[in-house]
Amino acid sequence: MSDRYSNNPLNRKSKSPDLKLYVKDVPFHLRKEALAHKSEKVTTLLECNKIDELRCILRDIDIDPRTFLLVAKFCYGYEMQFSSENIVSVLCMAYYLEMNDDHSSDNLLNKAVTFLEQRVLLSWDETVKALSVCSDKILNKVADLGLTEVFLDSLVEKALNDPRLLQDLTTLPLRLYESLILESSKLNVSIENLVASVCNYAKVHVFEKGSGDESVSRHKREVIEAIERLLPHERGAVSCGFLFKSLKESIFLDACSDCRKGFEDRISKQLDMATAKDLMILSSEEDGSFDIELLKTILKSFYSNYNVSDVSRCVIVARMLEEFLFEAAASKHSLRVETFKALGEIAVAASCDFLRYSDGIYRAVDVFLERHRGLIESEKMEVCRVLECKKLSSEACEHASKNEKLPLRIVVQVLFFSQKQIRDKVDREMKGVEEKTEEASEEDDDEIDNMNKKLLRLDIESDYRKKRKFENLECIAHCAEKKLKEKKVSVWREVKRKFGCMTSSTVDACDCHIKKRKKTYHRYK
Template structure:
């Protein structure tokens, strides 16, 4: 390589070279006067007789040998080819060497700027390509001369006309990508385009396979923290899968507390939109292992219940069902799932579902699968521990029948199931009798209301007294029925430590919705 450089640079000068420069280990044998003719900086050093400094003239900039070769060829009068891959490096080198038109007309810096204006900035792809190959030192240099803003303004102008272009910025350095997306978010750019762009960037620099290199890990952490800052906070704007992946990476990469909390908050706002598959992302990888942080799930649930109130019935039900599916999937997929972890999952799931879903058949199915998966490696004591998440009172008649014949269950659990199965029959009879009484009460109320309508408002005092007495009876009957209702949402929030200033009246306003029966997962 050095012979090639020496041969090309000496062709148009018969004198022996009097300057030897090294650029990243590659030698260049040059002529002082040839460089000085194009470079004001070289001229100054020669006039001051600072030959030693001239030998180290390029130490302050990160120039590649191929780039310097282009600059040298220009000094020796050869035609050079500028492209998006080399233009910024050539421009910075020419700027550093003071190869401007004040020193000699039609100099290299002028040619580079002209190429920049007429070719590079006119094209989105060429601009992105040029910025993608820049080193940090080159980016520092173009920032000093104010070119960074020029590039960002050019890209932003094009992106505002066609927001889909933002999806094709994965090659940009983070120091350019983040301010560009931040600026785009201030304009009328759709959330979908912004999120898609950020997702693609994270996919390239964060979710790729971990190499174990500390510098790579540090870069991933920086990108992930920037991703969290760039993502919107609107409910449903980001897929739950992406949020769970990001949260897992934030823990693995030891990202900042603000970064982790940002992902947790976004998840909690739309937890009812998540699936068991999303939640499974947080389980430790089979390669490398690790313990599952059950406290993390509790934190997310606490935040979720704090965000919503009793009017959000469907969201409470969705979360309860999702947790039962997750418990089942975790039991089925992870052979290494310990009894302690399964029990912790089960307790969380039961707390979320016991006052929301009529039956806990999903938990029973998960217990059944867990016992089957560990049929040969659990003691009776451990089986009993795994079954502690079961509430036999919450099993449907079908589940009770299955459990009463389930040989995997401890005998004590089977006995409890049989006992509560019998009690279910008794309760059913009692409810049927109560429904008859309620119907009689409703008939009485209807008769009373009809009688009230027949009364003449202008009647004498005795008739008014009769109206008052009838109204009192109606009120007492209704009040007695309301006392039978349970504040479901108040109890759920209490279990997750996120009680609000919810009143009993507020809780009772959605009784009809809570009477809906949810038998099984699909």
């Protein structure tokens, strides 16, 4: 490799090299004057006669030998071959060596800036490509130059127009990726696109298998801690499966406590959205063991946020834990009795106030005993301690009463509670019959009362009609009598009128007679 970089036409039409530099253990034989012609920094060192510092000039920046060869050839008058892969390193080196136009016209720094603006920053792919090859030392120089914001602004602007571009950023260095996602989240990029990008980044840098050396583990630890910081806290924003995987990796990689707690909190907020297979992620791939305390911590956090309106969520979690117990019992690993019992106690505690039957726990016990046929009677009893016979349905009781895998004592208990269920059922049915009989009797009494009321109403109506009929007859007779009297009076009046006993004024017969007599009396007097 040394010959490859030292055998180059840098010294044509010139004197022999008088300076030897090493770039990542690769030697370069150069002329001081050629470098000084383009580099103000080299010129200053030569003028101060600091040759030793000149030999160590490139230690502060992480330059690839191929990139340095291109820069050196430029100092010898060759045309610079820019690309997205070398532009950032060339730019940092040109800035570090002070290769500006004030020192030499048409110098490297100005050319590099022009290429960056016209050929790199205008393209999403080229910008990502340019940043993906940068080492930490180069990124430090990029930050010193103030170029980090330039790159991020370019990417964020394009991501706002098309958020799907955020998906393919797995090649970006973590420090740039985290900054890009944070900036995008501030500018209303949808949560769905941000989460998809973060999950994809974690899949490549954390979940994929790699070597177990310290540097890889350290990188993964840094990534998983950044992933936790970038994920939103909204319920349901991140899948439960991804959260469980991330929690497991954070424990394995010995991430900081804030990272682990962040994943635990997100899981507890949406535990009712998880499945039994999600919980199985927490099991050890080597022996199938479980972190019981971790599971209790998650459940405790879930129930601490429980209120009356969340009963349905608690029911879902209780059923999910029963299914999880079944999956654990049926797993390929030979689960220990102590572990199964501990998981079973958790499932029982979750279901006691929310589930009427414990058939799911019975299914788990049955499959565990099936996979551990060699257990002695006392071990079987330990397994069955999580089984509540009084909470088995009639179907489960029937199955358990014929289950030869169960200890005899458990079968007896099942039969006892099964008979009790039958008695209770008969009592309920008999009580129901009595209630129906009483209801029927009450209905008959009501019917009799209704009939009596109807008859009484008919009698009352009959008397009323008779009374009305009698009153009508009296009324008719009275009217007839009145008419007769009126008829007699009117006839008499007519007779008196004819005999001149009545004037136009209405007076009765007695008055008329008295008046005539009075008039006669006055005439004779």
